[in-house]
Amino acid sequence: MIRVGRPSQESVPEKTPRDAARPSLLTPVSSMRSFWGLMRAYWVSDRWKEAWTLTLVIALLTALSSKAGVWFAEASGELVNSIAFFHDAANTTPLRTLLVNAGILVLLVLLKDAGFTGIRNLVSATLHRKWRGWLDSRFNEALLDTNHTHFHAQHASTGSGTPAPDNIDQRVQESIKDMTGGAIGLAMGVFSVFTSFYFVGGALLKSSVEVKGLEFLGSYGSAALALLAVAIYVPFNTWIAVKLGGLLERLNVRMQQAEGSYRGELTTFLRRSFHVAASQGEGVQRTMHGRLYVDIDGTWTRLNIVNTVYMSFELIYNFIGARIVAYGPGLVPFIHNGLDLKGYITGSELVNSLIGQCSWFIHVMPAIATLRANSQRVTELANAIENVQHPQEFYSQTGRSDFHYAAQNPVFGLTIQKLELAHQGEDASPFLSAANLRFRRGEWTFLKGESGCGKTSLIKAINGLWPYGHGTIVFPEGVKSFYAAQEVKLQPVSLKQLVCLPGSEHDHSDAQVAAALYKAGLGDFISHLAEGSREGKSWDQVLSGGQKQKLVVARIVLQQPGLLFLDEATGALDPEGKIAFHQAIKDNCPDVTVISVMHEAVAPRSMTGSEFYHSIVAIADGVATKKPLVPTLPVELTTILAQPRPVEDKWLRFSRRLKQK
Template sequence: MLSFSGLMAAYWLSKKWLEAWGLTSVIIILTALSAMASVWFAEVSGQLVSAIALLHRPEHPATLRTILGSAAILAAIVLLRDVGFISVRHYFSTTLHRKWRSWLDQRFNDALLDSNHTHYHLQHGATHAIPPKISVPDNIDQRVQESVKGMAGGAIGVAMGITGVLLSLAFVGRKIIETSAPINGLPFFGEYGSAFLTLVAVVAYVPIATFVATKLGAVLQVLDNTMQRAEGSYRGELNTLLHNSFYIAAASGEIAQKGIHKRRYLDIDRTWARLNKLVSGYMAFELFYNFLGSRIVAYAPGLLPYVDNKISLQTYVTGAELANALIIACSWFIHVMPDISTLKANLGRLTELARAIEDVQRPRKFYARTGVSELRYSTQDSKLGLTLDGLELMHEGDDVPFIRTGEHHFMPGEWTLLVGESGSGKSSLFKAINRLWPHGRGAAILPESVRSLYAAQDVNLPPISLKELICMPDLVEAHSDVDVAVALTKAGLAEFAGDLAEDGRKGHSWDQLLSGGQKQKIILARILLLQPGLLFLDESTSALDPDATVAFHQAIKDACPSTTVISIMHDAIPPRSSIGKGFYDSVLIIANGTTRKEPLEETKGGPVGPARVKPAAQAEQREDVWQWSSGQE
């Protein structure tokens, strides 16, 4: 789906081909019947007008019954065409739209949510630091939802229009030839003179107007693209506000946020104003074009043979209605040019996203365009634990590392505390080990066939059931309700053990209901249930009080005795068990861009890392340090 043709044909060549082609065939048949109905309409219109004209002519009298009969047949044809053919076709086309959109949406979601973390790389893997070398698509949510919907609907409309034009040319064109008459001055064409004039009128009139419409459509496409980007940017800012509403309220940042919204909406307003002017002008052009086509161009070719009395009034009106039907069919591109412009804009945004997704499937090659991307990952015997071999981490566009690790080993069952000043790169090192940091070199050698779990600093719970939250990334079927309830109880959340199937309470999701400390206990329950062999804790107890922090560590120690644990904590003094025994065996210190690892008991007895408050000077002050440095629930 990296090109226009690929995106258009993918659904019809997929496993859903029978569904796609079945709906398409029904639409084509109904479109053909609609084109045939246009011919019937033209013929009966001619009969009706002729009957009305002959009503008071004694030589060729027409009765009221004849007129009413023709009118009834005309009404039946309109009913059959508009209700039986066009409305039913609309149902099948919208069904095709729904099925195609669902299929496309699933494909993009599968690609974004693959095991390669494509969604993460697209949003965080590269900025625009080196614009000529890489482009990251903006507003991915808008592309997957609105662009997919608009593109699918627009493409179906275009296909139906083209099919209608071709079928109308076949059915209507044949009837025009059948009703043709000779014209004085055009002896070469014989009895096909009026058909030739009709063709000349259509060919002269429609292409010129189509050319004008195409030029206006190109401007519309640019404005549509600009509008989509502006709308996406504004919507993204609103989503950010809703996600961070507490922090904005706590900082009284409404005035600043209001200014951001005003600037974002100003882009929408300006583009919308330009778009409205162009659309209004296009509407005026289209209305005048329709008048000329239906009242002048359609009736002009048959006027000459009618004046020369070579055709009857009925034939003249029938020919004019047929010409009008042909003009309408061939003018379809003019009528839908704004929709085609929107379609092309949506197609461009989707193919751009598809190419970016394809790029991200090869992360090292993708990131190499914005910096050094030589990080290597392999596995070793699980008995050897985790090994970091000369990791060097860099920022995008830089070739100077901000962290050099050297060689470090983390054995099964070993607990290591990772410390360093704020901004030293502790979380970046965690991301690099877990394949979430793009730039650098060196190797991370992970234990083979061992589950790894990364508990990130910020806990955001998706709107799913409580059991799904605890079982992630496993499916809920992989664990019994009893095991999940036991994990919840051990984590200190026994009061929620009866709500495993619920996605919240009283209309609120778990992310909205639970406090920061409770969310961290949800992560603890996940750890206790899944029992990973390699565990990364990034300030995972920052919202817990000292007693809850000890209980958090003790629960992991008891349930996962052979797990390798590496933890970032903001407290200067690591926690100890209720009997005074330390949980951590070693400390990995980041200082001046390098790391060193040493046993924890070999430290000088003071704090092992930076605290958020002034460290205690004496051992008897430790309790006070806990009260000040630990986070609150």
């Protein structure tokens, strides 16, 4: 069974690499690798009833809003007519007629804007929230799988010929949020255009009259003239809007990349704030921030210029459309007495409504550009996730990646055969070779070598977290493993949950967790098991580096792994703390196989002077060799043996005299 990648660092996985060597054919985002696949995924998912119910309600409210637009145009014509004939002798109740028509118009505005449009906004916002939440869960599930997709997606820079996705957090949160909102708005706009053509176009045809010069069209003359004006004016300006929108799309993508890089550096800086302060590196950090912001500022400048041009274009377009194109076609029959004032105003308002609905693409082109930019970033992430589902195949595109994982009887422990590690590149020479390494059950092994020789890389390769090289790793069947790294990051959950990771806090009783904390030297925190923070600070902020590493000991004691990897896991502890760290594991994890990397040149010993470790893997000149640990005598015993031994000296002198005689 072949695989690169294994479940969870600093945790006890439920499966070994060979168990996880059966990746599923589909990921939760497999259908979202293209724009249309991303758009329809929610509507064909297990939540399809929810999606389609909300969609149909939005469609119904959109149709009613379009129909209300026709009522509004007719009511506007009635109001203008009552104003024009206010002083007409035939109008016996001019004030009453005027007020009634004005009241009807106000009621229609309330019905359309506060009723149909307002409720539609609420339902569309609900659809936005549901769709975004579903997509967020899909991408989180895809990234946080047992294949370590989140790890491979970030560290495989050129595996598929395209760079790794930058700012994954931004893509999952901001890009998905803006994309779903933009897509819903786009869909509502498209549907509004069709419903407006149906209702408004029908009303125009119904009120159409013959136009001089277009007698061959009969009574459809004025409607044809109005539709022709709309057909010429709107598409031409839409073409201009599309060109400007394409430029806005490219600038939006660039802006997101620049903002993401700056935000990422700020986040990294705040995490290493102490180190910057201790080294007085504020000047360098300030320069770096300034350099990153230059990119934001330059892109923002270009984006503002294009937005200003687009805003001016839109204002001019709206004025010409509402005041000239809408009222122009009806002038011809009005001048020739084919239409009265009421008919002219009603027809012009209908044309204005039609232009407004058809111009929706122009009004929201910046939003459409943002939608395309955001969808591009989301589909790029989906493709990156899909590409690394078979990590060795992915890494093999840029170097040799041929690791084999197998299983054997746990009695034989862990075996490494013909292992070579390299860097990216087809012709890259191996920097570390291990012909045959065997780690027996219960054996403790100390990895020794100069800094940079590949000690950590060897542990990563055993755990499936090194991409390039080849070899065979045979794990003990059914044995859980635990990888403890030097840097410990704690999630913002309760203390009990932190100790119980990767399982649930319900897997162990409070007494078991408390006992593990006590054995790890964190007994002072037993009374705070249920707390997610202390004094407003998360446990990651409360605990020191050494305490975090003791927390790892508590996890080990609680989980009882059979295979333990310590990757400089005691770096933040003092000498006594390192001894206590090892002693807790020795006392509470019988038969555990330990493979450890430490800064020390000599493996630590217990307080009584006995050795924790049984063997050493020495790495020199790129070759890893294993040999038994030569016991060294404790300092106290060496001192005693170096002192004179009077009884022994007297016996030796007596023996010599006997021989002389």
